[in-house]
Amino acid sequence: xxxxxxxxxxxxxxxxxxxxxxxxxxxxxxxxxxxxxxxxxxxxxxxxxxxxxxxxxxxxxxxxxxxxxxxxxxxxxxxxxxxxxxxxxxxxxxxxxxxxxxxxxxxxxxxxxxxxxxxxxxxxxxxxxxxxxxxxxxxxxxxxxxxxxxxxxxxxxxxxxxxxxxx
Numbered sequence: 446x447x448x449x450x451x452x453x454x455x456x457x458x459x460x461x462x463x464x465x466x467x468x469x470x471x472x473x474x475x476x477x478x479x480x481x482x483x484x485x486x487x488x489x490x491x492x493x494x495x496x497x498x499x500x501x502x503x504x505x506x507x508x509x510x511x512x513x514x515x516x517x518x519x520x521x522x523x524x525x526x527x528x529x530x531x532x533x534x535x536x537x538x539x540x541x542x543x544x545x546x547x548x549x550x551x552x553x554x555x556x557x558x559x560x561x562x563x564x565x566x567x568x569x570x571x572x573x574x575x576x577x578x579x580x581x582x583x584x585x586x587x588x589x590x591x592x593x594x595x596x597x598x599x600x601x602x603x604x605x606x607x608x609x610x611x612x
Contacts, residue, residue, distance in 0.1 A: 446475025461515025463549035
């Protein structure tokens with residue numbers, strides 16, 4: 446299958462059970478299914494776990510980050526309908542979701558919807574944009590996650606803007 450949108454995170458918190466762990470995630474498109482694959486390394490990348498399917502179908506734009514307690518958070522956009530990536534399609538019904546692993550990437554909890562992007566999608570007709578690619582970072586002290594994404598805002602104006610969320 447086709448591999449796309451890879452992301453890497455390293456646990457740089459020394460007093461956690463999985464300090465130094467490297468996590469790599471990427472999207473694989475095959476057999477009509479789009480799903481993430483996750484791989485972990487605990488020996489500085491010398492060996493890796495086998496890729497395993499992670500998350501719901503039709504995700505895109507994964508970003509991972511380790512938090513101060515050693516947990517691993519994964520932010521992504523999930524579509525209710527298949528994403529074909531070729532043309533903007535309002536029926537995709539996208540949601541910004543987050544899953545968290547308290548053991549550094551071994552087991553993940555249920556997805557939490559950070560925001561519904563339905564009706565907020567904005568696709569610039571001229572510039573190449575990232576309407577399906579959120580950006581996130583974590584506060585290294587408190588572990589708060591800050592998210593930005595491109596979308597439409599305003600009940601009647603629907604103007605393009607950068608959306609914000611605090612998880």
